[in-house]
Amino acid sequence: MNASEYLAAKGKEVNEEIEKIIPKTPEEVYGIIWDYLNRGGKRLRPAISMLSCDAVGGDSRKTLPIAAAIELFHLYTLLHDDIEDNSDMRRGKPTAHRIYGIPMAINAGDGLFPLVFKATLRLEMPPEKIVGAQKILSDAFGVVLEGQGIELNWYKENRFDINEKDYFEMVSGKTGALIGACCNVGAFLGGGNEKQRKSLREFGEKIGIAFQIQDDILNIIGEEKKYGKEIGGDISEGKRTLMVIYALKKATKEDKERLIQILSERTKDQGKINEAIGILKKYNSHEYARKHAEKLINDAKEKLKTLPKNEASERLLELADFFIKREV
Amino acid sequence: MNASEYLAAKGKEVNEEIEKIIPKTPEEVYGIIWDYLNRGGKRLRPAISMLSCDAVGGDSRKTLPIAAAIELFHLYTLLHDDIEDNSDMRRGKPTAHRIYGIPMAINAGDGLFPLVFKATLRLEMPPEKIVGAQKILSDAFGVVLEGQGIELNWYKENRFDINEKDYFEMVSGKTGALIGACCNVGAFLGGGNEKQRKSLREFGEKIGIAFQIQDDILNIIGEEKKYGKEIGGDISEGKRTLMVIYALKKATKEDKERLIQILSERTKDQGKINEAIGILKKYNSHEYARKHAEKLINDAKEKLKTLPKNEASERLLELADFFIKREV
Numbered sequence: 001m002n003a004s005e006y007l008a009a010k011g012k013e014v015n016e017e018i019e020k021i022i023p024k025t026p027e028e029v030y031g032i033i034w035d036y037l038n039r040g041g042k043r044l045r046p047a048i049s050m051l052s053c054d055a056v057g058g059d060s061r062k063t064l065p066i067a068a069a070i071e072l073f074h075l076y077t078l079l080h081d082d083i084e085d086n087s088d089m090r091r092g093k094p095t096a097h098r099i100y101g102i103p104m105a106i107n108a109g110d111g112l113f114p115l116v117f118k119a120t121l122r123l124e125m126p127p128e129k130i131v132g133a134q135k136i137l138s139d140a141f142g143v144v145l146e147g148q149g150i151e152l153n154w155y156k157e158n159r160f161d162i163n164e165k166d167y168f169e170m171v172s173g174k175t176g177a178l179i180g181a182c183c184n185v186g187a188f189l190g191g192g193n194e195k196q197r198k199s200l201r202e203f204g205e206k207i208g209i210a211f212q213i214q215d216d217i218l219n220i221i222g223e224e225k226k227y228g229k230e231i232g233g234d235i236s237e238g239k240r241t242l243m244v245i246y247a248l249k250k251a252t253k254e255d256k257e258r259l260i261q262i263l264s265e266r267t268k269d270q271g272k273i274n275e276a277i278g279i280l281k282k283y284n285s286h287e288y289a290r291k292h293a294e295k296l297i298n299d300a301k302e303k304l305k306t307l308p309k310n311e312a313s314e315r316l317l318e319l320a321d322f323f324i325k326r327e328v
Numbered sequence: 329m330n331a332s333e334y335l336a337a338k339g340k341e342v343n344e345e346i347e348k349i350i351p352k353t354p355e356e357v358y359g360i361i362w363d364y365l366n367r368g369g370k371r372l373r374p375a376i377s378m379l380s381c382d383a384v385g386g387d388s389r390k391t392l393p394i395a396a397a398i399e400l401f402h403l404y405t406l407l408h409d410d411i412e413d414n415s416d417m418r419r420g421k422p423t424a425h426r427i428y429g430i431p432m433a434i435n436a437g438d439g440l441f442p443l444v445f446k447a448t449l450r451l452e453m454p455p456e457k458i459v460g461a462q463k464i465l466s467d468a469f470g471v472v473l474e475g476q477g478i479e480l481n482w483y484k485e486n487r488f489d490i491n492e493k494d495y496f497e498m499v500s501g502k503t504g505a506l507i508g509a510c511c512n513v514g515a516f517l518g519g520g521n522e523k524q525r526k527s528l529r530e531f532g533e534k535i536g537i538a539f540q541i542q543d544d545i546l547n548i549i550g551e552e553k554k555y556g557k558e559i560g561g562d563i564s565e566g567k568r569t570l571m572v573i574y575a576l577k578k579a580t581k582e583d584k585e586r587l588i589q590i591l592s593e594r595t596k597d598q599g600k601i602n603e604a605i606g607i608l609k610k611y612n613s614h615e616y617a618r619k620h621a622e623k624l625i626n627d628a629k630e631k632l633k634t635l636p637k638n639e640a641s642e643r644l645l646e647l648a649d650f651f652i653k654r655e656v
Binding site: 108 | 351354356357404405408411412413428429430431432434435436437438439441442443444445446449454455456458459462463465466467469470473474476477478480481483484
């Protein structure tokens with residue numbers, strides 16, 4: 001089984017658990033959640049969490065409710081991020097707020113919040129384990145939303161003075177923390193020791209950041225059909241990606257001003273979007289970002305050297321590579 | 329101590345607990361939460377939860393984290409409801425999304441979600457008690473958001489064929505369930521038996537619905553300075569209150585059509601708002617709603633007869649009356 005096949009198999013297990021958690025009615029809330037759920041998604045975070053459990057010698061099948069809780073939280077962020085970023089498409093279809101309006105899309109996202117709680121309570125382990133897992137997850141959920149808040153404020157204040165340090169702080173929160181917590185909570189439930197949990201958490205944080213960088217690269221140079229979102233959507237959103245930060249540092253005064261202008265406009269004009277992509281490519285920003293992502297993956301893999309060699313730890317290494325080789 | 333003084337004293341305790349839970353930074357998330365927190369609020373729900381604990385012979389000081397969790401969830405719904413309802417004012421000041429924009433206001437609300445989780449984990453009781461309390465709360469949180477979703481859909485589809493049964497189903501979820509859960513979880517943590525918990529839950533559900541009806545009445549006939557929201561704001565929001573449903577049933581064809589027209593317009597025109605309020609008053613809708621609220625309070629008080637007579641149970645009876653006598 002290659003990484004994609006493995007993810008598909010794991011995803012099926014996770015979906016079955018999630019389907020036990022989301023009610024059918026009222027449709028006014030759960031219909032919207034089912035819609036997003038059924039659009040697919042790789043269920044990467046649950047898979048990583050379960051592998052981390054197995055990697056330290058645990059039995060990940062027992063941790064399915066936590067894997068489901070993580071994916072439900074992820075769905076929650078997708079529903080709200082799409083509104084916050086004014087995105088038109090998600091996984092090849094119109095975003096929830098485009099279909100159902102902003103009020104109902106906010107509320108549907110909120111409807112996932114109690115379900116995340118409830119998912120954790122399905123864990124058939126001693127209550128100490130449940131609250132331990134909740135502690136890890138709720139800490140990470142907080143950090144994710146903090147990262148998101150910092151990024152949203154950049155847009156609100158139309159800031160372009162973001163440097164790489166600012167960027168990495170933000171993305172460590174927004175994307176790194178959750179994947180780090182996936183690993184940590186999996187290892188915790190699997191009975192891993194402190195050192196193993198720390199190594200896995202750091203592994204997760206690094207591959208999480210690399211995942212985000214790769215996502216941003218695909219948004220600029222990917223194929224829309226595979227990618228499922230608008231290519232160049234990040235330009236419309238004015239997103240301060242690592243590529244943008246690099247290009248703004250390297251570009252001529254003229255290119256810099258033009259890039260800032262287009263990003264500030266929140267334009268859906270394809271000509272302008274292509275122009276901005278052209279500027280990013282002119283300075284090889286995507287190559288720069290790719291190298292960064294590769295370095296993160298290598299550092300991440302280094303962290304796993306202390307783990308026992310087994311099928312699960314090998315699979316985690318493979319997934320790390322998949323994170324930056326994927327085209328979807 | 330009268331009901332207001334009692335609530336002020338309890339509110340202080342709850343605030344101290346909440347202040348330990350909400351971080352100071354990043355301001356991009358927590359600044360918005362602190363803003364809403366510091367606007368005041370009666371902390372009714374925490375007070376009711378703690379009284380329910382004491383009423384069954386528990387020590388409510390030990391349940392402060394749960395009381396705080398409930399208030400944090402309530403704050404969460406306020407932040408998002410204000411966006412969903414397109415409200416301009418909250419507790420005498422502009423709503424969060426008017427100040428910080430919709431994206432940051434959504435995200436700040438979301439920032440409360442992990443804090444609710446974390447608040448429950450502060451409970452210094454055996455983990456079985458923590459997960460027991462979480463189960464009660466997460467069930468109620470779900471029902472609240474379901475009620476909200478149903479109501480939002482009425483607006484979205486501009487439905488005016490809502491009858492009293494529909495209305496009470498919606499409001500039982502949106503407002504009744506949380507206050508019912510306040511009582512239930514307080515009694516659970518205080519060691520109350522099944523019968524006591526059920527009585528208290530039903531008490532809470534009924535006073536919760538009465539509270540909402542009173543809130544809707546104040547929105548129409550209250551004083552803006554005391555009330556802290558725009559008088560007639562519910563007209564702008566097109567809200568299907570018990571008063572509206574009653575008036576639509578009783579009104580002449582002409583009045584009915586006019587009321588529907590104004591409610592559909594989502595108008596901020598004070599002349600039209602006053603006209604709609606005039607139609608509601610013409611049919612004594614506010615008196616009809618008040619009688620409903622009074623009956624609910626009487627039924628609720630009846631439920632408490634099975635409880636031991638003590639200071640806390642007396643206080644609950646007093647609060648029930650306060651719910652419909654308040655002007656703020």
